[in-house]
Amino acid sequence: MNIAVCVKHAVDEGELRADTSGRPQLQGALSKMGSFDRNAVEEAIRLKESNGGSVTVVCLGGADSKKTLKEALAMGCDKALAVASARALDALATSYYLSRALKKAGPFDVVLLAEGASDTYHGLVGPMLARWLGLPFLGFARKVEVNGSKVRTEAALEDRAESYETVLPAVISVVSEVNTPRYPTLLQIMQAAKKPMEEVTVESLTDEGAPKFGVTVGDVVVQSVDRKKLVFEGPAEETSRKLIDALRKEGLL
Amino acid sequence: MDVLVFSENPHLAAELLSAGAGLAAASGGRAYSVEADSVRQGTHGNALLLRSEVPLLGDPALLAEAISAARKTKVAPVVLIGSTKTGRMVAGGLAVLDQLCVLSDVRDLRVDGGRLTGTRGVYAGKFNALVGGPLPSIALIPQGSYEPFSEPSGPVEEVRVTTGPPKVSREELRSSAKSSLDLRGAKVIVAAGRGLKAKEDLAIVQRLADALGGVIGASRPLSSDLGWLGEEYHIGLTGVYVHPDLYVAVGISGQIQHVAGIRDSKVIVAINRDKQAPIFQVSDYGVVGDLYEVVPALLRALGRP
Numbered sequence: 180m181n182i183a184v185c186v187k188h189a190v191d192e193g194e195l196r197a198d199t200s201g202r203p204q205l206q207g208a209l210s211k212m213g214s215f216d217r218n219a220v221e222e223a224i225r226l227k228e229s230n231g232g233s234v235t236v237v238c239l240g241g242a243d244s245k246k247t248l249k250e251a252l253a254m255g256c257d258k259a260l261a262v263a264s265a266r267a268l269d270a271l272a273t274s275y276y277l278s279r280a281l282k283k284a285g286p287f288d289v290v291l292l293a294e295g296a297s298d299t300y301h302g303l304v305g306p307m308l309a310r311w312l313g314l315p316f317l318g319f320a321r322k323v324e325v326n327g328s329k330v331r332t333e334a335a336l337e338d339r340a341e342s343y344e345t346v347l348p349a350v351i352s353v354v355s356e357v358n359t360p361r362y363p364t365l366l367q368i369m370q371a372a373k374k375p376m377e378e379v380t381v382e383s384l385t386d387e388g389a390p391k392f393g394v395t396v397g398d399v400v401v402q403s404v405d406r407k408k409l410v411f412e413g414p415a416e417e418t419s420r421k422l423i424d425a426l427r428k429e430g431l432l
Numbered sequence: 433m434d435v436l437v438f439s440e441n442p443h444l445a446a447e448l449l450s451a452g453a454g455l456a457a458a459s460g461g462r463a464y465s466v467e468a469d470s471v472r473q474g475t476h477g478n479a480l481l482l483r484s485e486v487p488l489l490g491d492p493a494l495l496a497e498a499i500s501a502a503r504k505t506k507v508a509p510v511v512l513i514g515s516t517k518t519g520r521m522v523a524g525g526l527a528v529l530d531q532l533c534v535l536s537d538v539r540d541l542r543v544d545g546g547r548l549t550g551t552r553g554v555y556a557g558k559f560n561a562l563v564g565g566p567l568p569s570i571a572l573i574p575q576g577s578y579e580p581f582s583e584p585s586g587p588v589e590e591v592r593v594t595t596g597p598p599k600v601s602r603e604e605l606r607s608s609a610k611s612s613l614d615l616r617g618a619k620v621i622v623a624a625g626r627g628l629k630a631k632e633d634l635a636i637v638q639r640l641a642d643a644l645g646g647v648i649g650a651s652r653p654l655s656s657d658l659g660w661l662g663e664e665y666h667i668g669l670t671g672v673y674v675h676p677d678l679y680v681a682v683g684i685s686g687q688i689q690h691v692a693g694i695r696d697s698k699v700i701v702a703i704n705r706d707k708q709a710p711i712f713q714v715s716d717y718g719v720v721g722d723l724y725e726v727v728p729a730l731l732r733a734l735g736r737p
Contacts, residue, residue, distance in 0.1 A: 192555040193688050203559050214689075215670070270534060271527055294517075297689075298555055300669055301536040302517070306492065306524025315599035316493060316525075319517050321656070333605065335656070336517050337672055338664045340605040354670060356656040394533050397562035402553060404695060410718040412707070418719045419729035422701065425717050429699055431620075431678045432644070432734075 180232035180325070183287040184223035184256065185277055185308070186216040188240045188247040189298040197401035212247040215293035215353075217254075217360035222323055222353050223291045224255040224361075230325055233257040235284060239264055239273055245376070252371035253363035259376040260284055262384070269394040274307035279384040281312065284377075289330065290350045294319050305352035315345040320353045433459040433543070434506060438466040438499060438522065439514025440489065442474065443617065446580035448512045448573055449477050453581060455510055455543055464506065464589070468495060471588055478586040480506060484595045490602060492518050494595045496525025501593035503530060509568040510548055512541075514575065523570050533565025536572040543567070556669055557692035575616040576675045576696065615667060620646025621676045621697075623667055625690075626653045627683020627704060627723050631660040636727050637682055643736040644678065651681075651690045668693040683723045686711025703727065 191209035198204045212220075223234045236251040238244040239262040248259035262280045281287060290312070295302035309316030320332035320343075331344045335354055363371070409425070411418040426432045435456045437448035445465055452463030464480040468488040471479055482488060482498045489495070499511065499522070511526065513519045515537050527534045538550030549564035550571060615621060622641040624634060634648070641648045648665065655666035667674055669689040675696035682703050684690060691714050694700060702715040703726050712718040719726050731737050 190555060192558065195555050195558060197559070203555060270524070270536075271532075274524075274528070294670060297669075300556070301534070302520040303524045303527070303534055303536060306496075306521045307528050310493075310496070310525045310528035316521065317600060318492070318521050334517075335663045340663060342603045342605050343600045344602075345600045354656070355652075390531065392533060392566050394535060394563055394565045397564065399554060399559050399561040402558060402560045402695065406700065406714055407716040408712065408718070409716065410707070410712055410720060412720045415719075415721050415725040415729035416732075418721055419726055419733045422717055422719055422730065423733045426678070426699070426701070429678075431699060 180226065180230045180289065181285065181287045182223045182226055182232055182234045183237055183281055183285065183290045184219050184234060184251070185237045185290065185292040185304070186220060186247055186251060187213045187296045188238060188244040189213040189296050192298050201401040201403070203399055203401070210243055212250050213293060214297035215295065215355050216247075218355045218357050219291045219293045219353050220251045220254050220256065221358045221360040225358065226289060226323070226325060227255070232288075235260055235287070237262065237277060237280060237284070239268070239277055239280075239381070241265065248376060249371050250363070252374045252376075253368045254361055255367070258374060261376065261378040262381060263378055264381040268381070270301045270303035270307060271390045272393055274304045275311055275388070275390055276381050276384050277304070278308055278311035279386070280379055283379070286348065288347045289325070290314070290348070292350070292352050294352045294354050305350060309350035312350065315349045317343045317345065317349055317351045320351055321357050323351060323353065323357065433461040433510065434508045435461065435463040435510045435512060436466050436480065436499065436503070436506065436508040437463060437512040438495070439516065440518050441514055441516060441575070442472055443580065443614065444514035444516070444575045446476055447575060447578040448514060449581035450578040451541055451573060452510070452512050453477065455541060458543065464508070466499060466502070468498065475585050476581045476583055479588045481588050481590045482593050483590060484593050486595060486598055488595070491598050491600065492521030493525050493600070494598060495522045496529060497595040498593045499526050500529040501595065502591045505591060510543065511568070511570045513570060513572050515572040519572055523572050527570055530568070533569040534572065535563050535565055535569060537574050538563060538571050539573070539577045541571055541573070553692065553695070556688040557695050558688070574673050576673070615647065615649050615665070615672050615674050618647045618674065618676050620644045620678045621649045621667070621674055622646055622680040622682060623649035623651060623684060624654055624682050625651040625684030628654065631658075634660060639731060639736065640680070640682070640727050643731055643734045644680070646676070646678070649674065651684045651687070681711050681715070682727065684711055685709045686714060
């Protein structure tokens with residue numbers, strides 16, 4: 180089975196700080212493989228382990244993307260494909276170039292990705308990619324089962340769970356409870372350096388169908404909601420009375 | 433300028449209609465609530481009913497195709513879609529079919545100089561970004577951003593659309609009818625996290641919620657990983673975004689993905705035994721202590737032992 184998994188090299192949103200003007204300090208900010216992308220990589224490797232085949236990990240982004248690709252190779256992907264883009268692209272353009280790269284590198288039976296990126300979280304690249312590729316999209320899977328030429332997933336939607344079934348090839352997005360991602364061993368990390376990594380540029384994939392417009396991102400400022408941060412400590416009888424008093428004063432009780 | 437709005441969630445659809453009517457009115461246009469297969473009960477305003485040979489509702493790919501087909505007869509430069517998982521799938525498909533920009537999870541929508549603009553949270557809601565795209569564009573809008581449209585139902589225009597055959601066969605595993613929970617509209621939410629030792633202990637969280645006149649919710653570990661509560665209870669970046677007057681986090685450490693979903697709460701209260709837990713940094717009131725002592729003490733103080 181030929182499996183592709185698309186990942187993003189994302190800003191570490193947990194560590195990101197605002198500068199004195201309230202803007203995110205992106206210069207020198209920590210970055211990593213998107214938190215949810217690790218689950219997509221894990222699922223791709225598990226599919227390979229139970230069905231045979233190989234896994235190609237694909238990442239669109241800047242030069243840093245190779246760190247994420249190497250990590251995915253260490254986890255157990257077989258080859259990597261970097262889609263180099265000098266500038267940040269919106270979901271429509273990202274999904275378009277990923278679809279072109281996958282068409283060139285494929286064909287793939289399964290294309291996996293996370294439900295969304297942990298830094299920007301649009302949740303759009305998956306359904307867009309499926310549409311560009313003309314494939315069925317099985318979104319938000321918490322369980323993936325391949326059976327011969329068919330795939331069945333269980334989707335976790337806001338108010339209900341659904342099961343989807345379709346004939347491969349298909350694009351599948353996974354939610355983080357689908358699995359627990361593995362950590363590569365030191366040996367695997369060393370071996371990953373020897374695995375093949377190819378690179379294509381967004382420019383080389385541009386053709387007449389490429390989106391000619393995009394979402395522009397203007398000012399980004401820190402979301403400042405001033406919280407009171409009043410913390411009560413002590414015996415539970417005392418702290419709970421203080422809390423109830425505070426909530427009464429807020430007019431909430 | 434006409435505006436189409438769609439959400440499979442009727443509450444959200446009514447809110448989108450308000451947003452759409454506001455945008456349309458400025459240019460002498462109309463907002464239409466897109467209904468698929470049949471018009472839902474309690475629909476407000478003008479409706480555009482899409483019918484195909486195959487059922488559309490429940491299949492985001494077909495809904496995208498149907499809305500795309502409808503836009504050929506009903507020129508609508510702005511399409512507003514509810515920010516739900518289904519909404520994202522519909523918006524993604526429609527954007528590719530019709531070559532549209534998508535602004536996701538935006539508020540404060542405006543049309544200005546041929547562009548649609550709005551603000552959205554980025555980096556798990558730590559920052560706000562001003563985003564925009566050229567018309568025609570799609571905006572995904574989270575619940576609670578606009579007051580629901582309250583005018584009575586208007587005329588229904590029916591549009592016959594042709595879509596491809598469904599590519600995915602679907603089956604509902606757990607019926608939505610069983611769950612009437614709507615955390616997004618709740619005024620008081622008491623949410624439980626990993627600090628809870630056993631599923632049975634949800635009972636004391638529920639009692640606190642009852643005493644405060646609210647409903648219970650959960651952080652991801654409880655609703656997803658442990659499965660103590662259904663997916664609909666999951667509050668956070670990848671679950672529902674809530675905006676109650678009072679949010680009480682019981683035994684929740686305050687991981688950034690969870691906090692992203694509660695930022696719009698008016699007052700946040702945290703109960704956690706770990707004084708260093710990040711939840712205290714985003715709370716108005718915090719109680720450091722064992723939830724198994726604090727929650728019963730709160731119930732006693734509220735006269736609900």
